[in-house]
Amino acid sequence: MSLVSFRFFALTGVAVLVYYLLPLKYRWTAILASSLFFYYSLGSSALIPVICISVFSYIMGLVIEKSDESRKRKTLISIAVIVLLSILALVKLSGHFSTLSQYIIVPTGISYFSLSIIAYLLDVYWKKEKAERSPLRFLTFVLYFPKILQGPISRHKLLGEQLKEGKRFDWEQLCFGMQLVLWGLFKKIVIADRLSIAVSNVYSQLDTYREHGVVLAAAMIFSALQLYMDFSGYTDMAVGISQMFGIELEQNFNHPFFAESAAGFWQRWHMTLSGWFKDYLFLPVSRTEAVKKLSKKAGNRFGAAARKKTMMICSTAVVWIATGLWHGTGINYIVWGIYWGSLMIISQLAEGLFTKMKTALSIKEEAALWKLFRMFRTFLIFVFGKMISAQENMKNVAIILKSLFTKLHPGDVKMIAGLGMYGYDFAIVALGLILVLIVSVIQEKGVCIREQTAKWYAVPRWLFYCLAVTVILLIGLYGKGYDTSTFAYQFF
Amino acid sequence: MEELLEVLKESCPTVDFENETELVSGKVIDSMDLIAIISDIEEAFDISIDMDKIEPENFDSLEAIWELIQQIKGE
Structure with missing residues (x-):
C-alpha cells in the first residue's frame, strides 16, 4: 500500500475514527490493528520476523529490568544489542550476495525500528525508563504505522507513554x-x-x-x-x-538549509538519527577505556584542549563511519560517512584558525551577507555529499x-x-x-x-x-x- | 569540595566553577568537557557514574556535582 494512495488515507481515516470511539485505555488497539494491516499490505512475509524481533526485545526489556546483578545486566544488554545489530547487518549485507538475498526477508523499516528498540533497551538498562509491560503495546510502538517506513526514530519514552495513556479528542x-x-x-x-x-x-x-x-x-x-x-x-x-x-x-527537520555549518546542518537534518547517534554511540564511545587512556595521554603531553580534541576525533570518527554504514553497506556510503566525519573533525580542529581569519578580514559574525554565504556553503557541502551517496x-x-x-x-x-x-x-x-x-x-x-x-x-x-x-x-x-x-x- | 574544585579546574581550566550555576544547561561546557569531567571525577573519587546519572541538573554547578558524588558514594 502506497502512502500516497486513497487506500492509505482511507485506512488513516478509519483508524482515527475507531481510535476516538474506543475507551481511552484501549485506544492504542486501533493503532495496532491499522499498523498490522498496513505492514501486512507492504509484504505479508515480513510481518513474522518483525513480530519475532518485537517479542525478543519485549522479553529482554523485562529481564534486564528485573535483573539486579550488574554483571548479568551487562551480559543481557550486550546479547540484546548484538542480536539486533546482527539482524540489521545481515539484512543490509544480504543485498551484496545474490544467493543470500534469496533466503532473507527484508522487513520494511528495519533500520528505523531497530534503532528505536536498541534505544529502548539501553534506556531500560541505564534505568532511564521502565520496561513496557504489555507485549501488544510494545508491538504497537515498533510497528506504529505513520513512522514505520522512514521514522522519525521515536523513543519509547515519548511514544510508548502516549500510546498507553490514550489521547482525548x-x-x-x-x-x-x-x-x-x-x-x-x-x-x-x-x-x-x-x-x-x-x-x-x-x-x-x-x-x-x-x-x-x-x-x-x-x-x-x-x-x-x-x-x-x-x-x-x-x-x-x-x-x-x-x-x-x-x-x-519527535521533530526530524528544522529548516536544515538555514544551517551555517556542517555541524549545524546535522542539528537540523534527520534530527532523530543524529540524536540517536549522540546519545547511544558518541557518549558511550567517549567513555570507553581506550578513548579515555588515549585522550589522557594527549592531555598530559599537550594540555587539556588536546585531551578534548582527541576524545572528539575518536568518537566522531566512530559515529560517522557507523552513520555511513546505517545508510548502506556500499563503499560510497562509507566514503560519505568519512566525508561528513572529516568535515566535523576539521571544523572543530581549525576553529581557532577560522576565528583568527575572521578577525584579520574584519568579518562581522552577525552580518547578513556573511550568514548567507555560510548557508550557501553548507548547502553546497550537502549537495556534494548527496551526490556521493546517490x-x-x-x-x-x-x-x-x-x-x-x-x-x-x-x-x-x-x-x-x-x-x-x-x-x-x-x-x-x-x-x-x-x-x-x-x-x-x-x-x-x-x-x-x-x-x-x-x-x-x-x-x-x-x-x-x-x-x-x-x-x-x-x-x-x-x-x-x-x-x-x-x-x-x-x-x- | 576543595578537592572536587581542583579536579574540575584541571579538566577545564577556563571555566568559573565557583560561580556558574548552569554549566550544562547554559552551555558553559560542551559534551566533550562534560565527558572529561566525568572521567576525572571517576578517577579522583574512585566511583563509577552510570549513564542514568548523566543529566544536566547533576552537572550544572559545583554543588550539584558534589551532591552527586556523595549520593553515589552512599549507594
Whole structure:
C-alpha cells in the first residue's frame, strides 16, 4: 500500500475514527490493528520476523529490568544489542550476495525500528525508563504505522507513554494534523516527484551526460532538493497523522538549509538519527577505556584542549563511519560517512584558525551577507555529499567530479530543459520551492502558521483548505504512470 | 569540595566553577568537557557514574556535582 494512495488515507481515516470511539485505555488497539494491516499490505512475509524481533526485545526489556546483578545486566544488554545489530547487518549485507538475498526477508523499516528498540533497551538498562509491560503495546510502538517506513526514530519514552495513556479528542489537533499531512503531500507529489524525474534521468544515463558538467551540477542540486522535499514531506505526513491521534512525534527537520555549518546542518537534518547517534554511540564511545587512556595521554603531553580534541576525533570518527554504514553497506556510503566525519573533525580542529581569519578580514559574525554565504556553503557541502551517496559506485563519483572540473560548458544550460521536466514542471517546482522558502523563513522567526490560520473566520479558512487540496490534486504527480509509492529514505 | 574544585579546574581550566550555576544547561561546557569531567571525577573519587546519572541538573554547578558524588558514594 502506497502512502500516497486513497487506500492509505482511507485506512488513516478509519483508524482515527475507531481510535476516538474506543475507551481511552484501549485506544492504542486501533493503532495496532491499522499498523498490522498496513505492514501486512507492504509484504505479508515480513510481518513474522518483525513480530519475532518485537517479542525478543519485549522479553529482554523485562529481564534486564528485573535483573539486579550488574554483571548479568551487562551480559543481557550486550546479547540484546548484538542480536539486533546482527539482524540489521545481515539484512543490509544480504543485498551484496545474490544467493543470500534469496533466503532473507527484508522487513520494511528495519533500520528505523531497530534503532528505536536498541534505544529502548539501553534506556531500560541505564534505568532511564521502565520496561513496557504489555507485549501488544510494545508491538504497537515498533510497528506504529505513520513512522514505520522512514521514522522519525521515536523513543519509547515519548511514544510508548502516549500510546498507553490514550489521547482525548481535540478538534484543533485533528485539523492541525490534516494540514500538516497536506503540506507534506505537497512537498512530496508536487515538488520532489517532479525533481526526481530529472535526477533519475541524468544519474541513470551518466555516460550520456559525462561530457556536460552543467547538467550534472544541475542534477546534483535537484537531487539534494528532491531528498529534502521527499524526506521532510514524509516526516510532515508522519507527524501530521500522529497529531490526528493527538500523539506528538519527535521533530526530524528544522529548516536544515538555514544551517551555517556542517555541524549545524546535522542539528537540523534527520534530527532523530543524529540524536540517536549522540546519545547511544558518541557518549558511550567517549567513555570507553581506550578513548579515555588515549585522550589522557594527549592531555598530559599537550594540555587539556588536546585531551578534548582527541576524545572528539575518536568518537566522531566512530559515529560517522557507523552513520555511513546505517545508510548502506556500499563503499560510497562509507566514503560519505568519512566525508561528513572529516568535515566535523576539521571544523572543530581549525576553529581557532577560522576565528583568527575572521578577525584579520574584519568579518562581522552577525552580518547578513556573511550568514548567507555560510548557508550557501553548507548547502553546497550537502549537495556534494548527496551526490556521493546517490551513486552506485565510486567510479561514477569520479566521472561526475571530472566533468564538474573539466566539462563545464555554459552552453549546456539549455540541456536542462530536456531532462524529462517540461517548462510547466519547472515553473511549478520553482513556485513550490519559493513557497517552502517563505514558509520556512516565517517559521524560523517563531511564527506558527497553522495557529495563525486557525484564527481566521470559518468561511475564508475552509475556502483556503479546499483551495489547497484542489491545487495538490491538480498539480501533484500521482496515479497511473507515476511511482509515488516509494520515498527516498524508505530503503535505508 | 576543595578537592572536587581542583579536579574540575584541571579538566577545564577556563571555566568559573565557583560561580556558574548552569554549566550544562547554559552551555558553559560542551559534551566533550562534560565527558572529561566525568572521567576525572571517576578517577579522583574512585566511583563509577552510570549513564542514568548523566543529566544536566547533576552537572550544572559545583554543588550539584558534589551532591552527586556523595549520593553515589552512599549507594
